Amino acid sequence: MAARTDLALERISQDSYNDSGIHSTIRGNAFRITDIRIDSDSSGRRIGKPKGKYLTLETSALSRFSDNYQEMTEEFSLELSSFLPSDGPVLIAGLGNSAITPDALGPRAAGKILATRHLRQELAEGEADFLRSLRPVSVIQSGVLGQTGMETAEIISAVCEKINPSAVIAIDALACAELSRLGTTIQMCDSGICPGSGVDNKRLELSEHTLGIPVIAIGVPTVVDLHTVARAITGQDIPEDSPNMMVTPRDIDRLIDHAAGMISCGINLALHPEFTFADAQSL
Numbered sequence: 001m002a003a004r005t006d007l008a009l010e011r012i013s014q015d016s017y018n019d020s021g022i023h024s025t026i027r028g029n030a031f032r033i034t035d036i037r038i039d040s041d042s043s044g045r046r047i048g049k050p051k052g053k054y055l056t057l058e059t060s061a062l063s064r065f066s067d068n069y070q071e072m073t074e075e076f077s078l079e080l081s082s083f084l085p086s087d088g089p090v091l092i093a094g095l096g097n098s099a100i101t102p103d104a105l106g107p108r109a110a111g112k113i114l115a116t117r118h119l120r121q122e123l124a125e126g127e128a129d130f131l132r133s134l135r136p137v138s139v140i141q142s143g144v145l146g147q148t149g150m151e152t153a154e155i156i157s158a159v160c161e162k163i164n165p166s167a168v169i170a171i172d173a174l175a176c177a178e179l180s181r182l183g184t185t186i187q188m189c190d191s192g193i194c195p196g197s198g199v200d201n202k203r204l205e206l207s208e209h210t211l212g213i214p215v216i217a218i219g220v221p222t223v224v225d226l227h228t229v230a231r232a233i234t235g236q237d238i239p240e241d242s243p244n245m246m247v248t249p250r251d252i253d254r255l256i257d258h259a260a261g262m263i264s265c266g267i268n269l270a271l272h273p274e275f276t277f278a279d280a281q282s283l
Contacts, residue, residue, distance in 0.1 A: 004225045006174035007187055008036050008054035011047040022047070030071035031057040031186075033079065038191075050207070052191030055079055059184055062220065062259045070277050073262050076186060077269035080169075083190050083216045088166025089117060089136035090271060093156050093206075095172040095195050097144045102222040102248040104256055105173040105263075107141045112264035114272070114283050115139045117163070135271050138163055144195075152195050153204035160211055167214040170206055171263060175246065176221030177228055182248075183255035186220055186263070193217035218267075220259040223248045 005011060012024065021043030025035045036054040038044045044051045057079070059072060066072065084090070094110025096103040117136040140159055142152045156168065170193050176182060192207025192215040207215050223246040227238040249255060268280040 004175050004228075005177040006219060007056060007176055007181065007185070007221065008038070008047070008049045008189065009034050009056040009187075010177045010181075011049055012036065028057070028075065030068050030075045031059050033057050033075075050191040052189050053083075054187060054189040054191070057186040057188075058181070061184055062186070062255075062262050064258055064261055069262070073266050073280075074269065074277060076262065076266040080188060080216070080218070080266060080270040081273075083188065083214070084270060085166045085214065087135070089138065089163065091156070091159060091163065091165040091168045092137060092139045092267065093152075093168055093170045094139070094141040095152055095170055095193070097147065098141065101252050101256060102246075103144075103173050105220055105222060105260055106171040108256055108260035109171045109264045109267075110139050110141050112260065112268075112283060113137065113139045114268050116272075133274075137271055138165065151204045153206050153210060156206055157211060160213065165213060167216060168206070168211060169216045169218060169267060172217065172219045173222040174219035175223050175225070177224065179224060179229065179232055181221050182224060183220065183222065183252075183259060186218065186259075188216060188218045190214060190216055193219070218263060220255075220263070222252060222255065222259075 012022065021038065021040040023037045023039070027033050027035065034056040036056070038049060038051050041051050057076060063069065092110055092113045094106035096106040098104045098107035115137055116134040117138045119134065142155045145151055148155070160168065172193060172195055174187060176185065192205060194205045226245045226247055227242065229247055230238050265280045268283055269275055269277065
């Protein structure tokens, strides 16, 4: 039985086949970066991921205390920049439930993003030229259906109709199949996201197909299913009818804090290239 995972890298490793529509290369300095391109819908269906570009950034820990934290953040920012339109306003959407720690990555990261869209409207002519030059950025923490009574996709779609961003960056917690990737891996892709899909709670899709603008999805694995943990410990397959649940590391508070900090810092750098690392980190 295949483990639940949101990572394209793990979908490929679970499926042994030769598909000319899927290409994978490895590069990176501070991170080990696996660049996966799924060229067709038919190839994507074989591994359960939409057509698009997927980058998996792996390291030993996403910690601000790492010796190469600045290098990791700057490399993440550079990779993100390749997904973004060259100009125009951007909407940052922090997906997930802030009241549940393993699902709080999106809201926590969104809370650290510099919102600038309002500055041009509020500043007097000629005042604070540097602030006026910043790229217009809006931020929303959408909550989840049980909190709002609205699908996340409905909320984001309505906001996009009002503010007309050139792209959406959606941040969400993910599920993985390998224990070693919990809190050590970042995935970004241009195929959008279906919130909750990794934990069998799939909601409406957020993508260029549904919103009409590029949707860049960024996530970090924070949960893994119990069957995967049991297989890793026992080395044996678990009967499919056995009870299952999602589990998370005991230091999940620290994991979320560190991952959200790196992601938000990298996003601020990517959206505002005039910032130094120190500028972005101070936010």
